Amino acid sequence: MNRPLRILGIETSCDETAASVVLRETDGRGEILSDVVLSQLEEHSAYGGVVPEIAARAHVEALDTLIAEALARAQMSLSQVDAIAATSGPGLIGGLIVGLMTGKAMARAAGKPLYAINHLEGHALTARLTHGLAFPYLMLLVSGGHTQLVLVRGIGDYERWGTTIDDALGEAFDKTAKLLGLPYPGGPAVERAARSGNPERFTFPRPLVGEARLDFSFSGLKTAVRQAAQAIAPVGEQDIADICASFQHAVSRTLKDRIGRGLQRFRETYPDVGRPSLVVAGGVAANQALRVTLDSLCDKNGFDFVAPPLHLCTDNAAMIAWAGAERIAAGLPADDLSVSPRARWPLDGNAETLLGFGKRGAKA
Template identity: 65%
Template structure:
């Protein structure tokens, strides 16, 4: 089964072709991603109107390249998958309408993909893991712990009550005068800082449940930065390192609670999957690996190229659904909000 995937939910324009083999394994035949960093950097964040126009300008050529690289024509595909949400509605409409048009013209099944489900299933593409598993989803817009029972069957055990962790990275980077996107910049500068200089809070630590909070941590960084102003390079490095240490501690504490719940419910050590853009952070990966080992769990983190937004994960989600006989009609809507645990498993 070969599926074309299209991703336009935020500021990456992407197209990919993924093949699902008879044994259930997946192979990425092409995965083309065009970043819009240059367009949005002057504004310190994504401007929806600019993102949508950039998708319109680039998408057709990216799809052509994604098909050309493996030497595949539209007629050779078994389905078309496009992100339908959640995300910026203008960008979603660009990819969704393009995917529907190709599906209609080629007479192929169409899958309207939930962007979060695409992240959730990526580890099955990269590592071939089976169900069930525990997912820590950490992106710019979402921070969740989800029990993944099967394709379309998700139990959300925890979520952020305010900022997502990726959003917190971006906001801290902005208040410290760093570049955008903030996550990679904070990680880079934190490598030269002292993570123990500032005693930032670990929000929600030790509380029952698996929910997250990062707003208070972000505020603590801002207050400390204002107290020290003007900041030296050393101050900035120490602030970044101390902030990143607090984030990793918070993620580990909430994930520990989820691991204990999973083990108590099944009696088995789970596979712990970390997915999303923040999963590329080496400090976060390292801390979660140690945590998983403590519980006898296996940590699976997709390759860095599959952590951020990409179309291979969208194509794979399409493969997974088509393999179960699930597809969507061409009137499937774009959804700015589409919670993962509210998906219809049927």
Template identity: 60%
Template structure:
């Protein structure tokens, strides 16, 4: 990487939702990444009775698991804290209690070890996640699709993101989870809908495709969730009916994301002659039907679809460590680090667009995008 003369080794910490994660990565000057260790503790059992993530329970679990998860990652990497160049932790957006646990733990380690602390945007971690395992130079088109966010962005460079379109209400992942809750499929909802929908007919129910025919790249999924509720009430929920609802719901999501991706790719003209790269990242990127739909759109528009491995689509600490390492290498961080940084429940990647033309606002917490 420009200006980088030696490898950088970072510890990454991720606690923004319901997974306590720690990882150690080494970034080489040429940009290749070696993942020295990865540890993830999920909280599925704690949240399953509530069919969703309970913030207070998540925060307590992070507080109990953070130290041992980090210690296990450091042990697997076979290094000491003195061997690190910095410690990076998710500092937003996310559930504020969990974010605070990761930040304070990271700051404590940084101060004790005499290393810089880097406050990382969780969304930037997702945006850079394909660079953990793929040759993915800037610029590229990004579809960030997760439980809390669904947006198209042009990734021009490190720290340089332009919002092209966003959901104006629910994210796609949120719609999956709420559909699962409506149908009583348990938690986590997204994988359950995909699994049950595999046995259904995607054309059985003509669900709406919100904003499909409206110009631009903005999306909406709240109405689709309501349509699922009505379909579930219309007939007895036999196993066959349940499978058809899940398959038809998923097909509607695929159609919307595919059409918006097609428009985004048609308008995306990267400078440099390296071809079009289309990255899909975030937890929903692990859905096989969505990946297949986006793969087809990319091929039809002369683009290469790049998706991280499944373990790096969902929340993970390797992407947080990489974001910190790239910022450190690129001189985007203060030499003393971010010890004074605070936790942010909302932290848009394109802050200028979120301020001038917010796509999704949430009261005093500010715009999501």
């Protein structure tokens, strides 16, 4: 590109309503000019999880105001942005419709190109915004809806090496917290309780550890937690802390095995890359115990451990705007305004056949 790009990003895939303006310089450097995120934690906390209908209504009520705020903080008008990027999937379909339709309307009204962004691509490319990483690199995406190990080869060029065969890791954290009576969101609550717990008290399973494939499984671990709690019921405060610490320890050991094998595969695939990088993204990436495990693993294997700032690991619109800017810089075309939201949208198009299709699209 022969001039800087200014992109407006919109994110509404789950329970965060977000808008952002990002600048991409001609040399590839990026700068976040504004980043506005409205959390819906209070709306969903009473239910112990995200209620799709409530989330969609909250997006409708807040999105226009947030977009205006993002433009104001960036000190520019809609006419001054070069394009609009909106999350088109995967996610809760009601929320996706709100964000994508808003992006379409603004693009049509302002005569701007629209980029319908895969939410997972936003996570995959964030490290290029924050750390200027060169391709290729590995990404571990750990969130409430996804647990994947992805090879990032270039813009729009991704290969999924591992995925969860049942529950995502964030979901396992949330369900463990709910089972033990801890508040929502479950991930931070479990991490807090684990700090005063004994990680050796309970021996929980470490699913798929030792297997050559790089997939993940957390359903059995979640079941083991329930059985342990029932066996010692009623559970006291220390019991809860010990269960959380033992659960988190089992997760750490599982990731150490699964990701360790992924790092070895990367070395075999790209022997000429001197010091490669492992990027961690998603809400669970905020867990400090898991970060320590992954950081130590990377150091042992000669990898750089790259973790974007915590506010960019969770859902945000800056990563969506940046993904749009990257696609423009790579010469990829804008999307037609007939583009539809997708509740399911694998980042690796070749992975769609692995788990088949359902009413909402590919299950991969």
